[in-house]
Amino acid sequence: MSTTEIERQWTSRIRRSVVAKLPPDKMLPDTQxxxxxxxxxxxxxxxxxxxxxxxxTGCILALDGPQWWHSSSLGHFxxxxxxxxxxxxxxAMVVHLWGKFSMAAWRGxxxxxxxxxxxxxxxxxxxxxxxYVSQTNFDSQWISTQAKDGINSxxxxxxxxxxxxxxxxxxxxxxxxxxxxxxxxxxxxxxxxKGVVPPFEDSKEVAA
Amino acid sequence: MTKKNFRPDxxxxxxxxxxxxxxxxxxxxxxxxxxxxxxxxxxxxxxxPDEKAITLKTWSTADVVDFAKTxxxxxxxxxxxxxxxxxxxxxxxxxxxxxxxxxxxxGVHIPVNTATDFVLDPLSSQPAxxxxxxxxxxxxxxxxxxxxxxxxxxxxxxxxITFANGVVxxxxxxxxxxxxxxxxxxxxxxxxxxxxxxxxxxxFYTTNYTKPLLFLSDGTYLAGLADQQHLTGTQWGMMNExxxxxxxxxxxxxxxxxQIPPYNTSVSADFLVWGTMMILTALMIFxxxxxxxxxxxxxxxxxxxxWREHYARQG
Numbered sequence: 001m002s003t004t005e006i007e008r009q010w011t012s013r014i015r016r017s018v019v020a021k022l023p024p025d026k027m028l029p030d031t032q033x034x035x036x037x038x039x040x041x042x043x044x045x046x047x048x049x050x051x052x053x054x055x056x057t058g059c060i061l062a063l064d065g066p067q068w069w070h071s072s073s074l075g076h077f078x079x080x081x082x083x084x085x086x087x088x089x090x091x092a093m094v095v096h097l098w099g100k101f102s103m104a105a106w107r108g109x110x111x112x113x114x115x116x117x118x119x120x121x122x123x124x125x126x127x128x129x130x131x132y133v134s135q136t137n138f139d140s141q142w143i144s145t146q147a148k149d150g151i152n153s154x155x156x157x158x159x160x161x162x163x164x165x166x167x168x169x170x171x172x173x174x175x176x177x178x179x180x181x182x183x184x185x186x187x188x189x190x191x192x193x194k195g196v197v198p199p200f201e202d203s204k205e206v207a208a
Numbered sequence: 209m210t211k212k213n214f215r216p217d218x219x220x221x222x223x224x225x226x227x228x229x230x231x232x233x234x235x236x237x238x239x240x241x242x243x244x245x246x247x248x249x250x251x252x253x254x255x256x257p258d259e260k261a262i263t264l265k266t267w268s269t270a271d272v273v274d275f276a277k278t279x280x281x282x283x284x285x286x287x288x289x290x291x292x293x294x295x296x297x298x299x300x301x302x303x304x305x306x307x308x309x310x311x312x313x314x315g316v317h318i319p320v321n322t323a324t325d326f327v328l329d330p331l332s333s334q335p336a337x338x339x340x341x342x343x344x345x346x347x348x349x350x351x352x353x354x355x356x357x358x359x360x361x362x363x364x365x366x367x368x369i370t371f372a373n374g375v376v377x378x379x380x381x382x383x384x385x386x387x388x389x390x391x392x393x394x395x396x397x398x399x400x401x402x403x404x405x406x407x408x409x410x411x412f413y414t415t416n417y418t419k420p421l422l423f424l425s426d427g428t429y430l431a432g433l434a435d436q437q438h439l440t441g442t443q444w445g446m447m448n449e450x451x452x453x454x455x456x457x458x459x460x461x462x463x464x465x466x467q468i469p470p471y472n473t474s475v476s477a478d479f480l481v482w483g484t485m486m487i488l489t490a491l492m493i494f495x496x497x498x499x500x501x502x503x504x505x506x507x508x509x510x511x512x513x514x515w516r517e518h519y520a521r522q523g
Contacts, residue, residue, distance in 0.1 A: 032230035033223050035518035042239075049239035053247050070258060079258075080251035083453075087250075088243060090458045102510040106496030108220025118493045128456055138259035139450050142434045145425035146446060153303040153478035155310030158295040158317035163422065166415025199515040200506060201221040 022193050029192075036196050040099035043092045044191075050089035051184065055177065057082040066169055067136050086128060093121060105197045113190040120183040127176035133162055134169045144168075217502045225521070257450045259437070262430065264406070264420060268397035271429045273369055276376040278427040279393045280366060280386060282322040283347075284359040287426040289322055296320040296422070303479035311479075318418060326423050330405035331392055340392045343385035350384065358384035441466050461485070 006012055060078045061069060069075035097117065106114040133144040144162045151157040161167055214221075268275035281287035285299070293300030295317040302312035331344060347355070361382030370377045376394050378387040396402045406420040424430045431440065439445040444463045449455030465471045465481040474480055495501055505511060512519060 028232055029230055030232075031227040034226045034228050034521070035223070035515050036230075037228070037517050038514045040514050045235055045239045046243060049236070049243040050247075052240055053244050057247075076256065076258065077251055080254070080256035081247050083256040084250040084254070085243065085247045087454055087457075088247060094458065099514065101495075102505050102508065103514060104217055104502065104505040104511070106502070107216075107218060110220075111496040114496050115493055118495075122489065122493075125456075125458060128458070132456060135258075137261050138433065138437075139257065139439075141261055141421060141424065142430065142437075142439050143446070145421050145430065146439075146441070150478045150482055152292075152295060153311055153476065154482050155294070155314040157311070158314045161295075161318060161416075161418060163418040164416045169415070198220050198223040199518050200216060200511055 022189065026192050026195075033196065033198065035199050040095070040102075041196075043096040043099060046092040047089060047096050048184065048188070050085050050092055051180070053085035054082065054089055055181075057085060058173065058177070062173060066134060070137070082131075086131070090124070090128070093124065097121060103197055104200070107197050108194065110190070110194050110197055113187060113194060116183055116187040116190060120180060120187060123176055123179045123183060127172060127180055130168045130172035130176060134165060134172050136165065140165075217499075217506055218496075225518070254453070257453045259450045262424065262433065263400070264397045264402045264423065265400040267424065267427060267429045268394055268402075271427075271432075272371045272376070272394060272398070274427050274429050275397060276369055276371065276390050276394050277366055278423070279327060279390050279397075280362055280369075280378075281426065282326040282423065283328075283386060283389060284355075284362060285323060286359070286363065287322055289320060289422045289426050292320075303476035305476060305479060305483060320419065320422060322422075322426075325409065325419055326406070327389060327393055329409065330396060330402055331389060333405050334392070334396060334401070337392075339388060343388035343392070346385040347389060354384070358382065358386055362386045461488070 057078050061075070061082060064072075064075065069079040100114065100117065129143075129147070133140045133147065147162050148157060151160055151162060160171075264275070278287065282290060285291070289296060291300045293302045294311040294315050297316060297320055302309045304312065328344065328348070331340060334340065350358070361380045361384075362378065365378050365380035365383065368379045370379075374395075376387070376391050378390065380387075393402065396405070403420060406423065407414050407417060409419065410416065434440050434445065435443070437448075437450045439448050439450070444460070444467070446463045447456050447459040462481065462485055465484055466477060471477050471480050471484075491498065491501065
């Protein structure tokens with residue numbers, strides 16, 4: 001096989017493109033701009049750390065089925081960790097979102113980074129909601145019977161039946177986590193490619 | 209790029225300042241450890257709520273009159289679900305804004321006939337009993353005008369229903385077989401058989417609780433328990449959790465609209481709230497592309513607090 005032929009392979013082309021856009025020192029940097037020096041930057045990584053705990057505790061809950069946690073003290077503890085990691089996840093995510101808003105972090109070709117982050121937020125809300133209605137307890141009975149009116153009013157209730165435990169559980173443990181994970185990876189890759197948005201520059205603001 | 213073309217809310221200046229050491233792997237590892245330990249500590253100290261689910265059996269035992277009234281409403285087609293409209297049936301007007309009525313356009317996708325699904329079919333699944341069989345035959349064989357006459361008599365007496373010695377007493381003689389059917393359904397519910405009958409209508413295996421949940425939601429018992437747990441709509445219920453636990457606090461804006469006019473006075477409140485939230489959500493997602501809105505952070509100047517060290521270095 002000739003060198004030219006190898007260079008024209010799909011695999012070679014994709015590798016070159018990936019390495020060009022995201023070289024190792026960008027993917028795993030060992031330095032960062034000095035302006036990245038505020039507590040607000042902690043909340044992005046905190047969100048991802050909480051997401052990892054949410055996923056791990058959710059996987060443990062999945063091992064013995066959706067009702068295990070009602071009858072097992074260990075199951076209840078894991079469920080408690082699942083709940084609190086979700087609370088931390090959303091707290092960190094909301095602070096992260098407001099922080100990025102305050103920095104207008106979409107500047108400099110970072111619009112899609114903002115968009116993927118916002119859509120991840122929405123997917124997470126839906127994931128949280130489907131979790132609440134999949135608890136198989138009084139809370140899930142009440143939340144689902146109330147929430148049905150909202151989604152039904154849009155016509156969406158015909159396809160997304162919040163009273164159908166099987167459907168909600170599948171969305172909660174398969175589809176929405178998958179969406180959240182894929183979107184988070186995309187979001188992080190975009191951050192690594194573009195870097196952290198630089199501060200506003202007063203002189204350029206005036207010039208504009 | 210010239211200064212003239214530089215758009216401060218779209219473009220970012222090129223950074224030529226200093227860099228600092230940054231160990232991304234160490235930062236991520238520490239974050240995971242801290243969050244894990246914090247989560248475990250919160251779980252150990254505060255645990256999590258788990259109020260047991262109620263059943264038709266617990267409902268009909270704890271508040272038999274409410275159950276009996278609801279059963280009567282399901283049979284006579286006067287319950288909330290019976291007149292809900294799409295996606296359950298065609299008996300109600302779908303929520304809308306002007307001519308925009310997506311629920312009506314999409315129509316019935318989860319058919320629910322409360323009389324058949326909640327009362328007649330479950331009772332028909334019971335072992336034959338002369339009085340029950342006669343009542344079922346009488347109801348099914350009656351003309352719609354006769355059923356309406358029975359329903360009217362039942363509706364007038366409904367407020368005075370009592371329960372004593374295991375019997376639901378409907379103080380009227382003009383309701384035809386309705387009191388008999390209600391009594392049998394109440395007995396069925398109190399034995400636990402109705403819970404099973406409603407979830408197994410589609411076969412042995414099931415994960416769909418639409419029908420028993422709709423039945424439960426038609427009574428006042430479920431809402432009463434929710435009120436005690438500060439979960440109702442006027443209590444910002446959607447974002448609350450049973451007990452004193454934090455719930456879905458991130459739904460505060462969604463819940464907020466239900467507390468104020470015109471949303472809380474509209475018959476299409478849900479549709480208006482969802483419409484509002486969809487517009488706001490679209491604005492959030494596409495914020496970078498919306499002139500004016502994308503300038504807010506620059507004008508608020510909170511960024512000067514975030515990057516205060518950077519600006520201090522610049523003097």
